[in-house]
Amino acid sequence: MATFVVQKHDATRLHYDFRLEVGGVLRSWAVPRGPSLDPAQRRLAVEVQDHELSWGDFEGTIGAGYGAGTVIVWDRGTWSPLRELPFDRALAEGHASFELHGEKLRGGFTLRRMHAGEKPQWLLIKRRDEEADAAPDPVGSRPESVITGRTVEDLIGDA
Ligand code: MN
Numbered sequence: 001m002a003t004f005v006v007q008k009h010d011a012t013r014l015h016y017d018f019r020l021e022v023g024g025v026l027r028s029w030a031v032p033r034g035p036s037l038d039p040a041q042r043r044l045a046v047e048v049q050d051h052e053l054s055w056g057d058f059e060g061t062i063g064a065g066y067g068a069g070t071v072i073v074w075d076r077g078t079w080s081p082l083r084e085l086p087f088d089r090a091l092a093e094g095h096a097s098f099e100l101h102g103e104k105l106r107g108g109f110t111l112r113r114m115h116a117g118e119k120p121q122w123l124l125i126k127r128r129d130e131e132a133d134a135a136p137d138p139v140g141s142r143p144e145s146v147i148t149g150r151t152v153e154d155l156i157g158d159a
Helices: 052-058 087-093 152-158
Strands: 003-012 014-022 025-031 042-052 059-064 070-080 095-102 108-116 121-125
Touching: 003 052, 003 095, 003 152, 014 042, 014 052, 014 070, 014 087, 025 121, 042 052, 052 070, 052 095, 070 152, 087 095
Parallel strands: none
Antiparallel strands: 003 014, 003 070, 014 025, 025 042, 042 121, 059 070, 070 095, 095 108, 108 121
16 A cells, blocks of 8 residues: 655744655645644645655754755555545546545545645645544644654754
8 A cells, every 4th residue: 555654844834744655756745734633624735846755754854955944754654545536637636535544644535726836735634534533633632753752842852
């Protein structure tokens, strides 16, 4: 099964990099407020450049330049599509539904493109299913790395 990863990235602006393995790369979206398990929450997800699969394991500090800041692996696991359509075509059409099998994020989600252009803007929305949960939001209640159990603040404290 294909993998997904969410990296919490304390950069110029804190965001969560949501990445789905599609066609041998990590398709990536920057989610300023992070993913939610509450179907009523529609989280802005700005499409950004693809990343190599190996990037999904990265935790630590990025020095000067693009993305400078501190990164932890906030969640990871596998995912599967929820529609028969080839998934890359679903993304091209701007409406993709999938199920996440992570440690914090589970169940169905939808990515829907609202604005195309140079930095396409999507919404990441939890689907209504048995994994949907109005509270508490894991971004707030479970801030730690799923690899080390450490937080962004712990890593910054080391520096
Ligand atoms: Mn980032």
